[in-house]
Amino acid sequence: xxxxxxxxxxxxxxxxxxAPFAVLAGRRGGRYRALPGWIAAWSQFAILIVALSRLTxxxxxxxxxxxxxxxxKQYFTLTPLRPQDRWAIFVAFISxxxxxxxxxxxxxxxxxxxxxxxxxxxxxxxxxxxxxxxGLLDALGRVLLGVLVFVFCAAHFGLMTRLPAGSLELxxxxxxxxxxxxxxxxxIRPGEERVxxxxxxxxxxVVAGAVCxxxxxxxxxxxxxxxxxxxxIALAMAGGSLVSDAVAQDLLRTQSDAVLGRAAFxxxxxxxxxxxxxxxxYLRAVAS
Amino acid sequence: xxxLRRWLGLGFFYAFQLGFVRPVLRWYWxxxxxxxxxxxxxxxxxxxxxxxxxxxxxxxxxxxxGRIGHVHPVAAADYFGxxxxxxxIVMIGMNAIGFERTAAPGxxxxxxxxxxxxxxxxxxxxxxxxxxxxGVIGAFKPGIGKIVQxxxxxxxxxxxxxxxxxxxxxxQSVPLPLGLDVIIGKPRTYSPLLDARGIADMVRADVLxxxxxxxxxxxxxxxxxxxxxxCGIDREANRALFLALAGRxxxxxxxxxxxxxxxxxxxxxxxxxxxxxxxxGRTVPKLLAWAFRTGGxxxxxxxxxxxxxxxxxxxxxxxxxxxxxxxxxxxxVDLLAWGEADFYSGAFDEKGLQQLLLFVSGARxxxxxxxxxxxxxxxxxxLLSVFDLSHPPAPDVLVLITREPASAMERIRSQGRxxxxxxxxxxxxxxxxxxxxxxxxxxxxRIEVFELDAADxxxxxxxxxxxxxxxxxxxxxxxAVQKG
Numbered sequence: 001x002x003x004x005x006x007x008x009x010x011x012x013x014x015x016x017x018x019a020p021f022a023v024l025a026g027r028r029g030g031r032y033r034a035l036p037g038w039i040a041a042w043s044q045f046a047i048l049i050v051a052l053s054r055l056t057x058x059x060x061x062x063x064x065x066x067x068x069x070x071x072x073k074q075y076f077t078l079t080p081l082r083p084q085d086r087w088a089i090f091v092a093f094i095s096x097x098x099x100x101x102x103x104x105x106x107x108x109x110x111x112x113x114x115x116x117x118x119x120x121x122x123x124x125x126x127x128x129x130x131x132x133x134x135g136l137l138d139a140l141g142r143v144l145l146g147v148l149v150f151v152f153c154a155a156h157f158g159l160m161t162r163l164p165a166g167s168l169e170l171x172x173x174x175x176x177x178x179x180x181x182x183x184x185x186x187x188i189r190p191g192e193e194r195v196x197x198x199x200x201x202x203x204x205x206v207v208a209g210a211v212c213x214x215x216x217x218x219x220x221x222x223x224x225x226x227x228x229x230x231x232x233i234a235l236a237m238a239g240g241s242l243v244s245d246a247v248a249q250d251l252l253r254t255q256s257d258a259v260l261g262r263a264a265f266x267x268x269x270x271x272x273x274x275x276x277x278x279x280x281x282y283l284r285a286v287a288s
Numbered sequence: 289x290x291x292l293r294r295w296l297g298l299g300f301f302y303a304f305q306l307g308f309v310r311p312v313l314r315w316y317w318x319x320x321x322x323x324x325x326x327x328x329x330x331x332x333x334x335x336x337x338x339x340x341x342x343x344x345x346x347x348x349x350x351x352x353x354g355r356i357g358h359v360h361p362v363a364a365a366d367y368f369g370x371x372x373x374x375x376x377i378v379m380i381g382m383n384a385i386g387f388e389r390t391a392a393p394g395x396x397x398x399x400x401x402x403x404x405x406x407x408x409x410x411x412x413x414x415x416x417x418x419x420x421x422x423g424v425i426g427a428f429k430p431g432i433g434k435i436v437q438x439x440x441x442x443x444x445x446x447x448x449x450x451x452x453x454x455x456x457x458x459x460q461s462v463p464l465p466l467g468l469d470v471i472i473g474k475p476r477t478y479s480p481l482l483d484a485r486g487i488a489d490m491v492r493a494d495v496l497x498x499x500x501x502x503x504x505x506x507x508x509x510x511x512x513x514x515x516x517x518x519c520g521i522d523r524e525a526n527r528a529l530f531l532a533l534a535g536r537x538x539x540x541x542x543x544x545x546x547x548x549x550x551x552x553x554x555x556x557x558x559x560x561x562x563x564x565x566x567x568x569g570r571t572v573p574k575l576l577a578w579a580f581r582t583g584g585x586x587x588x589x590x591x592x593x594x595x596x597x598x599x600x601x602x603x604x605x606x607x608x609x610x611x612x613x614x615x616x617x618x619x620x621v622d623l624l625a626w627g628e629a630d631f632y633s634g635a636f637d638e639k640g641l642q643q644l645l646l647f648v649s650g651a652r653x654x655x656x657x658x659x660x661x662x663x664x665x666x667x668x669x670x671l672l673s674v675f676d677l678s679h680p681p682a683p684d685v686l687v688l689i690t691r692e693p694a695s696a697m698e699r700i701r702s703q704g705r706x707x708x709x710x711x712x713x714x715x716x717x718x719x720x721x722x723x724x725x726x727x728x729x730x731x732x733x734r735i736e737v738f739e740l741d742a743a744d745x746x747x748x749x750x751x752x753x754x755x756x757x758x759x760x761x762x763x764x765x766x767x768a769v770q771k772g
Contacts, residue, residue, distance in 0.1 A: 073318060073465045073466065073467060074318075076466050077451065083422060083457065086464060089464050089466075090462055090464060
């Protein structure tokens with residue numbers, strides 16, 4: 001029987017420790033109310049991470065593609081476009097295999113070319129070709145944000161399979177522990193100037209930096225670089241949650257019934273996906 | 289031969305439903321159902337809005353596999369019977385009943401549907417007739433009313449479908465994988481004594497009542513409506529001014545009037561509105577009011593009514609439905625005045641009132657340490673805040689009509705109705721004072737306040753003045769939106 005890698009055990013243990021705590025805290029209500037759902041989403045995310053890291057690409061990449069498809073579907077359900085923008089949405093979905101192919105080949109250059117040239121330049125044309133144009137820039141922002149986060153950033157999970165073994169699990173553990181302090185203190189929200197969320201980000205940077213530095217040698221990375229990568233993950237996740245809150249505010253502020261439980265998806269996935277490219281490029285460009 | 293064809297058809301139907309329809313709707317579109325437990329176990333008519341070819345398959349998936357053989361969408365025979373392909377997919381694969389939209393002389397086109405219902409089958413019916421414009425719910429044709437009249441006591445299940453109009457609208461052939469939501473209402477019967485048109489209108493209102501507010505699509509954002517609230521202890525004066533304002537503002541733009549009923553006015557006079565979409569019912573607030581013993585003005589059902597009115601007010605915030613919202617009373621102002629009179633017992637504490645405003649409007653939650661105090665003295669505010677029942681918005685124009693409490697009591701007595709425990713001169717004095725203090729707090733928040741004395745109230749003159757202020761505010765709001 002093959003030995004279970006240490007980082008997989010650490011990831012499972014982290015989830016096992018945080019889960020009861022999150023469920024109990026969720027009973028207190030208020031800002032802790034979302035914690036049980038959040039930890040459930042993280043459990044699924046952990047399975048994806050381990051699958052990407054340990055299974056062969058023929059199995060793990062279609063799985064990643066499926067997750068990207070579901071994520072993009074939820075995103076476009078939450079952020080409707082104009083009726084005439086159907087082809088732009090169609091191309092956004094088609095872009096998932098186009099982005100996965102270069103990641104399969106392990107080429108960031110190709111991924112950039114496919115995303116930047118193929119999508120960021122093609123989608124504005126598709127949106128502009130329709131006859132009626134009120135709301136063009138708004139629609140463009142919606143499509144490009146979806147493609148940027150759920151195709152371009154998410155494809156970096158595929159690229160991470162090319163990093164030293166264990167890097168994906170290291171990312172998962174660090175991102176989970178970076179997210180926790182921000183959730184406990186309440187996250188930074190657009191336009192709010194309260195001190196507590198900022199303290200949450202500071203705590204998140206410290207915890208993520210320390211944990212990532214501690215575990216980095218298991219992923220063949222120097223402790224120093226692990227610490228910096230952890231801190232970067234925490235900061236990127238704070239940025240991601242700020243974006244997800246701003247999007248939710250723009251779309252759903254008074255429409256809690258309109259989304260029928262789909263809104264939590266943005267809140268749970270966007271911060272971690274946002275952090276993936278930063279972690280990947282730091283480890284690839286600086287640490288190696 | 290006939291039996292063999294029947295068995296082949298049945299085999300194709302189950303293979304199509306289980307091997308294609310259900311997996312595709314579940315995995316490609318991610319269909320989600322709300323209140324699926326409301327689907328009746330016996331025969332019924334499922335009635336829904338219709339914008340897409342996905343609608344009928346989506347409604348079929350609401351039913352357990354064991355029942356789908358007894359569920360029949362009613363399909364237009366002239367359209368779906370045109371080609372062999374359509375006939376196979378719709379009549380066999382979807383188990384549909386053909387429906388002639390143009391009746392032959394002497395033939396009742398509804399008879400097959402009536403027969404099916406009488407035989408204990410369930411029907412899926414789209415009373416709009418055809419798919420229409422995406423996102424627009426057209427008038428319901430009286431056919432549904434005629435079926436209800438023909439099968440007295442038949443259960444009608446209202447369902448609202450959301451998302452299909454974007455995934456596969458009329459005229460499009462590429463189905464986009466956007467989420468589909470099926471919001472199921474409560475099954476009910478309609479009196480067969482009503483006329484068919486009336487039944488169709490009631491069914492439409494029931495379907496519309498399930499609709500969530502439409503998500504914001506890109507494009508110029510409409511200006512939020514200008515809100516006017518007529519408050520004070522003299523209900524009759526409030527009502528008179530409310531009606532005058534609702535009628536007049538209609539000439540400046542679509543106006544919704546919220547009172548015991550919902551009215552609308554758009555220049556063609558004041559009439560009852562055919563429904564503002566409301567997603568939530570009164571049951572939960574009513575239960576909470578009963579469990580936490582809300583009192584006085586907000587006792588039991590009245591608390592639930594207040595919450596529902598606040599929802600309605602919130603739903604109108606997006607500005608797509610109305611340019612002006614006039615209300616007879618305001619959930620926010622009335623609750624604050626009640627809180628001031630009851631909770632603070634008239635002992636003016638502006639800080640307390642400001643805090644109460646934040647709690648009621650949902651800007652801040654009641655801290656845990658204050659729960660016991662609120663539960664004891666103002667459970668209405670505690671329920672709104674802790675259970676997040678609604679966030680009543682503040683009016684842009686507050687019309688406060690005052691009256692001598694003694695004279696107000698006289699008017700209440702002259703109405704001949706039962707006098708409530710809180711309706712006494714002392715409390716009305718405190719309540720009026722509470723309204724004044726709330727008005728002072730709102731004035732500081734740049735809300736325009738008109739204080740009028742009911743004793744010498746000239747409704748027309750007052751309405752003129754308030755109308756001018758509303759038009760000015762609406763113009764200012766539109767300019768602010770244009771500037772971004």
